[in-house]
Amino acid sequence: MTLIEFVNLLASALLLAGIYAVMSVGMTVIYGVMKIVNLAHAGFMMLGAYLALELFERFRIDPILAALLVFPVMFVVGRVLHWLLVRRLPTSDQPTLASLLLMFGLWLVLQNLGYFIWGNADRSIYTSHTLSLLRFGAVTISTVRLVVFGAAVACMVALHLILNHTWFGRSVRALIQNRYAGQIVGVDDQKTASITFGLGIGFAGLAGALLASLYSFNPDFGRPFLIRAFVIIVLGGLESVSGVAIGAFVLAFVETFGILFVPAGYQLALSYGLLVVVLIFLPGGVAALTAKVRRLA
Amino acid sequence: MLRTRRVGRGLSMAVCAVLTFSFFTACSRNKTGSSDSITVGVVLPITGREGKPGQYQREGIELAIKQINQNGGILVKDLDKKLPIKEVFYDDTSDQAKSAAFAERAMSSDNVVAVVGAYSTALGEAESVMPDRYQVPWITTGAAASTIFNHGYQYAFGTLSPTNLLGSTTAEYLGTLVDQRKLTKGLKLALALENTDHGVDYGNGIKEWIQQHPGYFVVVFSENFDLGSPDFSGLLQKVKSANADIFLADAHLQDYITMHRQYLQSGMRHLMISYGARGPESDARKALGDGVDYIFAGIWWSRNLPYPQVKKFNEDYKAFTGHEPDSWYPATAYDAMRALAKAIENAGTLNKTAIRDALRKVQLNDSLLPGQTLKFGANGQINTPFVIVQNKPGGKVDIVFPKDAATGDSIAPTPKH
Incomplete structure (x- = not known):
């Protein structure tokens, strides 16, 4: 492999990591606070993609800008769903069967709602910059992918700031560490859970809107991403936003560089192989490993 | 008192049994007893990742059914009358397990004379084990891999040339x-x-x-x-x-x-x-x-083929669906339905084995496909040029x-x- 090929692959892996991070972060915050594995995540991504499409077709709003508008809409959708359904689930320190079934059912409902409203056709958003390239000598980078990467980084930074520098963020972290201790010191767990669920759904919608500028989509959109999101949040440590970023980078690098050594048909096997290895040797994910290193230091 | 209660319980159970039996008999009669139409199963993905091509194939099949029914249906010599085609449709949602299950259901419960559909190799492979099991003719309109047709299946046919x-x-x-x-x-x-x-x-x-x-x-x-x-x-x-x-x-x-x-x-x-x-x-x-x-x-087909029947199909398809044929998808499905109708007419009966035998000999001389002649080969697959x-x-x-x-x-x- 030449240096140029390596740099091209490195750029691809970095941009892919951005995509993976933005699609996984919503799942992580919901799991962290509520211990709910959001199986409907793909459904909310799909809704985000279609909202971006509607904004583009009706008002010619660029999908990247549309993603910013989709976020608050999906945040409200998330809070309404929490009030209607999720708050009725039994609270637990572990994911419950009831929550899994509710979220899976919700995904199916969202999918069918998508088919009902938008039909089964593959849709896509084609703008003037869909195929535009940035060339740095022999290295080429897709403009849209770069923008999506930038948006992903901005989202992660914003979430990091919210979690570390606001009262709400402290509440979230308290509930992630110990729900009951958090309640004892005055954290309103229902309100925090509601806002967190809204945030998680908001990020799912935002990810869907961003991905709509990269992929064609239909109401089944998000299924292959969902599997990868699971791998990423397990890699990252289930409850850690910075862990998600690291998990996304690891998966993107393994997938991109791994197929230099194995056939491309085994790309998914690489992801699952990584998941198995992490579950066996590093069940707490990267977050647990860094915490351990910090303790030892 | 105890005895009366036991008798009462026994009577209730008997009544339930009779009602259940009557219900299933009625359902069964409803499904199999009708001789005023020919039931054909259609299993295609109209949702999921193959939803779009599946939808186009469904449109091709339904256009053929509509045209056949407008001409009075298919003449069945055994019954000495023309019967319209009744479609039983299942959306397999692009899922292999569902595809096989719906094909099985159509063949075993809906008493269809044949099943048409199965878009994509993966879904076609899943369905392909069913026809010989239930001895019901099956025509795939969207699967072409050799693995489907190299098993020596007797009831499997396909309107796509080999990949x-x-x-x-x-x-x-x-x-x-x-x-x-x-x-x-x-x-x-x-x-x-x-x-x-x-x-x-x-x-x-x-x-x-x-x-x-x-x-x-x-x-x-x-x-x-x-x-x-x-x-x-x-x-x-x-x-x-x-x-x-x-x-x-x-x-x-x-x-x-x-x-x-x-x-x-x-x-x-x-x-x-x-x-x-x-x-x-x-x-x-x-x-x-x-x-x-x-x-x-x-x-396998293009709407630009210079045949008069293709021109007519393009017009009919647009009038039926409101849009032009997109790529090849509807044509192979349309011809599959027409070939089946012709085979049923040639067989002169609704016996499934006789229809299978007729399918082996059927020749559609006004086919939309390149070469204009649709004929199934010895393995059940057509061999028209691309x-x-x-x-x-x-x-x-x-x-x-x-x-x-x-x-x-x-x-x-x-x-x-």
Whole structure:
């Protein structure tokens, strides 16, 4: 492999990591606070993609800008769903069967709602910059992918700031560490859970809107991403936003560089192989490993 | 008192049993007893990743049923009357397990005379074990892999020519471009094949042609990829590293769009590029605009074929659905339904084995497909030739091969965008 090929692959892996991070972060915050594995995540991504499409077709709003508008809409959708359904689930320190079934059912409902409203056709958003390239000598980078990467980084930074520098963020972290201790010191767990669920759904919608500028989509959109999101949040440590970023980078690098050594048909096997290895040797994910290193230091 | 209660319970159970029996008998009579129509099962994906092509195939089948019924239906000599076709439709949601289950349900519970459908090799393979089990004729309108037709199944038929023929026709077309000096001899090919029997057959077809015609091309890269992957950058980087002159992929519609988008975004360029049987679809042009120009595809049918029946079909299809036929999908389904109707009429009975025997002999002389004659081979699959189409600027799609059906010249090599 030449240096140029390596740099091209490195750029691809970095941009892919951005995509993976933005699609996984919503799942992580919901799991962290509520211990709910959001199986409907793909459904909310799909809704985000279609909202971006509607904004583009009706008002010619660029999908990247549309993603910013989709976020608050999906945040409200998330809070309404929490009030209607999720708050009725039994609270637990572990994911419950009831929550899994509710979220899976919700995904199916969202999918069918998508088919009902938008039909089964593959849709896509084609703008003037869909195929535009940035060339740095022999290295080429897709403009849209770069923008999506930038948006992903901005989202992660914003979430990091919210979690570390606001009262709400402290509440979230308290509930992630110990729900009951958090309640004892005055954290309103229902309100925090509601806002967190809204945030998680908001990020799912935002990810869907961003991905709509990269992929064609239909109401089944998000299924292959969902599997990868699971791998990423397990890699990252289930409850850690910075862990998600690291998990996304690891998966993107393994997938991109791994197929230099194995056939491309085994790309998914690489992801699952990584998941198995992490579950066996590093069940707490990267977050647990860094915490351990910090303790030892 | 106790005895009275026992008798009462026994009576209740008997009444329940009788009611249940009556209910199922009534249902059963409802399903099997009707002799005022011919029930045909249709199992296709109209949702999920294959939803769009599946929908087009459904439209082709339903147009054929509508036209047959408008002409009074199918004459069944045994019953001495014409019967309309009644469709029992199942959406398998692009899921293999559901596809097999619905085909089984149609054959075992709905008492259909035949099942038509099964778009895509994966879904077709899942259904293909059912026809011989239930001895019900089955015509796949969208699966072409040799693995379906090499098992010696007696009740399986297909209206798609074999995929290895698609591969060899693709190579033959490129060979003619070499003969015309549009391309040079000894060019290097890179193959990216979907990880299914369809991909294997396509690759084999290309390699066989190259073996039979030494000196034309050499394969420098050949690798499989997973269907539905969100990212092909690693694979494309390997293709780039192979320094091939021609890039040939075998992909489904979504993968074609995703892969080609990343191909264009990576700044790659080859002298010729194809995604197997995918290329002229309007969804691809909507997604990638001019980026799909000059892609060529080997397809089982084109709406530009210069046959009068194709012209009429195009008009009827547009009147029926409100849109033009998109790529080849509706035509193979339309002809499958017409071939089945003709076979039932030739059989003169609704006996499924007799219909199977009639299907083996049926010949549709006004077929829409290239060559205009549809006839099932000994293995149940048709063997009509492919046409090669090429996307041209402005959304035009020309047939460029074979020459006698061509509506335009090949543009080769691909000009720089």
